[in-house]
Amino acid sequence: MTALPIPAPAPIPFDHPWEYELRFPRDPRGPGIARVTLRTVLAAHGLRDLTPRAELLTSELATNSVRHTGHTAAVRLQWLHPVLRVSVWDADPKIPSPVSPPPPPDGEGGRGLLILDVLADRWGGGPVPGGPRGTCGLRGKAVWFELNWDVPPPVPVPAVTC
Secondary structure, eight states: OOOOOOOOOOOOOTTSOEEEEEEEOSOTTHHHHHHHHHHHHHHHTTOGGGHHHHHHHHHHHHHHHHHHOSSOEEEEEEEETTEEEEEEEESOOOOOOOOSSOOOTTOSSOOHHHHHHHHOSEEEEEEEOOSTTSGGGOOEEEEEEEEEOOOOOOOOOOOOOO
16 A cells, blocks of 8 residues: 655745744854754745845854853744844843944954844844743843845736726
């Protein structure tokens, strides 16, 4: 007897919300894995034009979580048509603040929030309450950014005259 193939579900419609979450340990490979995951998800959903900015900003936030906290981190990707929201969570409740004064041009760090200011359409951060509905069910903070997708204008349909 031949087994019938199980049909794959239909893809999520473009204008419907979706969400992916990746949790990773405090490991220097974590931000790279987050970048690859982000590229894959955005390509699968036809959002390649958001990838360069999203990748740089995700890398900044994920790297800070790995470098400056002693805990696991998580990246959450949310599509809220036409906005992509990326949140990076870690267990450290301390909210980052801009470096003042700005770092010297040859300095190795301190530019993450400046990059967010320039490249993100919106960004913010705050404490995440623990519990079953919180990010990963843990306490800590989340820093997020949003990128607006430039929706192409609708293609005009020529009027039909009789």
